[in-house]
Amino acid sequence: MAPPARYCVPGERLCSTEEATAGSGTYTRHGFIFSSLAGCLEKRSEDSGLPVVSVVRDAESQLLPDVGAVVTCKVCSINSRFAKVHILYVGSTPLKSTFRGTIRREDIRATEKDKVEVYKSFRPGDIVLAKVISLGDAQSNYLLSTAENELGVVVARSEAGVQMVPISWCEMQCPRTHTKDFRKVARVQPQFLQT
């Protein structure tokens, strides 16, 4: 069993900014680093000079999607101009409550953006890998984009209710009825595929 770590509480002064840099769970004020969470103190030494001081909690608190993060979402409705999705995972951590996101028509593909049809790229119920491009403004939700080869639909069900198999970057086929459906398919890296 590891020796008991040092516990800190919000408002506790940890050290000065000359001895270390502030990491997560801390804030700086008047040249000193204070803790902002109730948890265990962690000191990591960086190669570039000062060690990084951070406070970690055992139970992970809510993670918010940040710009540039790859998220897993489920399409809930589509429109001729955009698709509305529920963001379920950020990276590999599940979210406790879902966030709403929007994939605009021009952000679905990188090439031939004006020839895109949303109905031929996503359908309600698809699981999609997307990247956050904006936190949105006062009126809109998170803005997502699938304009990369590794982003797009990963799981889709055909009208027969069976999970479809991807055959190209724009088509998926149902294994039972052999009908082909159009989707913007993600090229998942081989190491993430489970057989």
Add this chain to the structure above:
Amino acid sequence: MAAPELLSDEGYRADGRRPAELRKIRARMGVFAQADGSAYIEQGNTKALAVVYGPHEMRGSRSKALPDRALVNCQYSVATFGTSERRRRPRGDRQTGELALQLQQTFEAAILTQLHPRSQIDIYVQILQADGGNYCAGVNAATLAVMDAGIPMRDYVCACSAGLAEDTPLADLSSPEEAAGGPRLVLALLPASGQIALLQLSARLHQERLETVLEAAGQACRALHAVLDRVVRERLREVTALLGD
């Protein structure tokens, strides 16, 4: 008007406390498993429960979302069985609405809201038994609940009330002492930096007495901080032991 003696000749209050003595405090964190953070506190006979959800996406009107920080949404309610006479409306009247707004202002000063833009943090305070210092107990319970939820805070927020009996300042007023009609000062303090998050005064207080009463309230808040700190550290040890680290 013959008011009941707040301070006896020997210097004891009606419930047997010394003027600067706080009531007995019992607190627990992590009372509910479903909420992100929760806490329960008893200060004498006043019992308060606080539950925190968040930070999560804005519910309701998205236009109220702030682009650079989180919105702190507070609700303060007193249970119908909480007072000596059954309350008609647990919340929705003007007084609880004002206390909810004060809670919001207090916690916006303490929570680092810049870390979670365009999201919402909900704090619900329920007073189960009201025996003086209701708002203060609510603030203390909410501080523990916010810490339990893992929301980054600048410091603890410790709140305490103070009053005056002739020339002696009293700390942590109970319900009969509040009803006596004297001045009542409520102070919410961030102990490490000594910054005041909220200062409220009811009835009248002479300007020359303000310093002493404020000092008494400050001392009481710092004593409260020591108690809450013990509770939080105990909880940290408990959680680490449970998770087998």
